[in-house]
Amino acid sequence: MKARSMVVLICLVAWLSPALAARPFRIYAVTYRGVTEVERGFADYFAERGIPVEITYRDIALDTARLPALVEEIRRVRPDLVYTWGSGVTLGIVGPWDQADPARYITDIPVVFSLVAAPVNARIVPSMQSSRRNVTGVSHVASVAAQMKVMSAYKAFRFVGVLYSSNEPNALAVLDDLRAEGRRRGFTVQARAFATDAAGKPTPDGVAGLIGELRRAGAEWLYLPPDSFLSTQAKGLVVPAALQVGLPAFASTEPLMAAGALAGLVGRYYTVGQFAGYKAEQILVNKQSPSRIPVETLTRFSLQIRLPVARRLGLLPPLAMFNYAEMLDEDFSAPAKPAAVMTR
Numbered sequence: 587m588k589a590r591s592m593v594v595l596i597c598l599v600a601w602l603s604p605a606l607a608a609r610p611f612r613i614y615a616v617t618y619r620g621v622t623e624v625e626r627g628f629a630d631y632f633a634e635r636g637i638p639v640e641i642t643y644r645d646i647a648l649d650t651a652r653l654p655a656l657v658e659e660i661r662r663v664r665p666d667l668v669y670t671w672g673s674g675v676t677l678g679i680v681g682p683w684d685q686a687d688p689a690r691y692i693t694d695i696p697v698v699f700s701l702v703a704a705p706v707n708a709r710i711v712p713s714m715q716s717s718r719r720n721v722t723g724v725s726h727v728a729s730v731a732a733q734m735k736v737m738s739a740y741k742a743f744r745f746v747g748v749l750y751s752s753n754e755p756n757a758l759a760v761l762d763d764l765r766a767e768g769r770r771r772g773f774t775v776q777a778r779a780f781a782t783d784a785a786g787k788p789t790p791d792g793v794a795g796l797i798g799e800l801r802r803a804g805a806e807w808l809y810l811p812p813d814s815f816l817s818t819q820a821k822g823l824v825v826p827a828a829l830q831v832g833l834p835a836f837a838s839t840e841p842l843m844a845a846g847a848l849a850g851l852v853g854r855y856y857t858v859g860q861f862a863g864y865k866a867e868q869i870l871v872n873k874q875s876p877s878r879i880p881v882e883t884l885t886r887f888s889l890q891i892r893l894p895v896a897r898r899l900g901l902l903p904p905l906a907m908f909n910y911a912e913m914l915d916e917d918f919s920a921p922a923k924p925a926a927v928m929t930r
Contacts, residue, residue, distance in 0.1 A: 610638035611870045614665035616656055616679060617645045618672045618814055623840075624700050624726075627859025628669065628866075637867060646675065648787075648814065653678030660692055667866055668697045670723075672814060673708045673755035675699075680721050682709040692720070696869045696876045699723030700862040701855075703812040703838075704759035705881050714881045722865050722876040725883035726858045727812050727838050728851045730763040734771060736851050736889060737807055737836050740903055745774050747805030747833065749796060749824060750813050751788040752779040757813035760838070764809065776803045780815065788815045794827040801831045808835045810842040810850075820845035834899055837890075848895045849903070849911075853884040888912050 617625065621643060632639045642665070646652040657679060660668060670676040676699040681691035688694070702710060702725055711717040737743065748764065750757040761777060768775045778796040780788035800808065808828045810816060816824065817839070825846040828835050837843035837850030861884065868874045889911040896902050903911065 610640040611667065612663075612665040613639055613641045613667050613669055613866070614660055614663065615641050615643045615669040616653075616671065616675050617643060618675050619648055619818070620645055622671070623855035624671065624859040624862070627856035628700070628863045629859075630856075631860045631863025631867070635863075635867065637871060639870075641669075648818075650674050650678050654690075657690070657692060660695065665695065667870055668692060668695055669862065669866070670697060670699045672699075672701045673703065673705075673710065673759070674753075674814075676702055676710055676721075676723070677708065677755060680710070680719075683712050683717060683719060683721075684709065686719060695720065697721045697723075698862050698865045698869070698876070700858050701726050701756075701812075703727040703756040704763060707759035707762055708755045711881050717877055717881065720876050722869075722879040723881050724858055724861045724865060725881065726853050726855070727760065727883070728853070728887045730760060730767045732887075733809075733836070733838060733851050734764075734767050734773075736849070737809075738771075740849055740891075740907065741806065741834065741901060743773060743806040745776055745804040745806055747797075747800030747803070747808045748775060748777040748811060749793070749800070749808065749816065750777060750779055750811055751815040752782065753786060753788065754813045754815060757811045757816070760811045764811070774804075776800050776805050780819075790819050790823055793819065793823050794830070797824070797827045797833065798831055801833050805833060808833045810835055810837050810839075810845075810847060812839050812842075817841045817845070820847075829895070829898065832899060834895075834901055843890050843892075846892065846895065848899065848901065849889070849891045851887050851889050853887050857884060890914055892916070 644656050670679050679692055680697050686693050697720055705711045705725055750761055765775050781791040783789050820842050825835050835847040837847035840852045840855050843850035843852050868879055891903050891911050892914045
């Protein structure tokens with residue numbers, strides 16, 4: 587009887603094992619402004635690898651005040667992994683690395699972030715080598731030094747203008763890097779913040795006036811930092827206003843380039859999502875601790891130049907750039923083609 591029971595138990599385990607193995611990993615994804623190409627790349631990574639996942643999306647629609655409620659929901663549902671989009675969302679879910687209060691933030695569930703321009707400056711991690719906690723992720727922006735080198739090669743400058751959101755951690759971190767690079771390279775940064783409403787949220791009010799101020803202050807480029815609100819205003823408002831005063835715009839991200847900037851050194855959002863998927867696979871499938879998985883950025887970026895804008899501004903690129911840059915022939919108001927890659 588005992589032997590028969592053992593046989594039945596073994597058969598039951600053998601029958602259940604495939605079902606248990608097929609249980610999808612549960613991922614709780616928090617986005618900032620809806621599903622983007624990053625999330626498409628993230629989801630496609632698992633599909634291509636044959637890794638079963640069940641992704642629950644929660645979008646905060648640019649309102650970080652919604653994050654505490656999502657933290658509570660994450661605690662209740664206990665997903666296998668949390669995915670976050672951008673610095674503001676990530677900080678709202680995991681907190682600064684040196685102030686990660688377990689009462690306010692998620693400290694005991696693995697978290698993979700994407701679209702964080704400066705993870706160390708934003709205080710999400712103490713170093714790119716290790717977060718020392720339940721967090722790892724992917725940055726998406728070429729170094730400020732590399733971007734300034736490309737800008738200078740296209741058109742030498744002494745003054746750079748920047749329009750940014752004062753509540754956007756990505757933009758603030760990159761602005762700090764830009765000022766530091768200016769001190770090293772000998773150029774001056776002229777920065778203007780978007781106007782804000784009573785709640786402290788950026789608004790498009792007076793954008794043309796701010797860009798005019800930057801031009802009058804001597805700006806020779808308008809640098810477009812990684813900034814979610816800026817991305818929503820770039821195509822219809824910011825880039826046209828810059829063109830109106832003859833100010834060339836340089837994009838730090840793919841959406842900002844697609845908004846009609848003259849040039850940009852950008853990484854594909856879809857690729858960022860796939861890289862984040864790889865980080866998640868290391869945690870979910872290979873059972874690695876996030877603290878042992880380094881935070882990394884893309885190693886390949888595309889130099890894109892929009893020729894109709896170059897002609898309009900009378901700023902055709904140096905001939906050498908035609909050998910390695912991706913030349914876009916669309917009108918400035920049309921979205922850019924997917925980026926070809928160039929080693930940074």
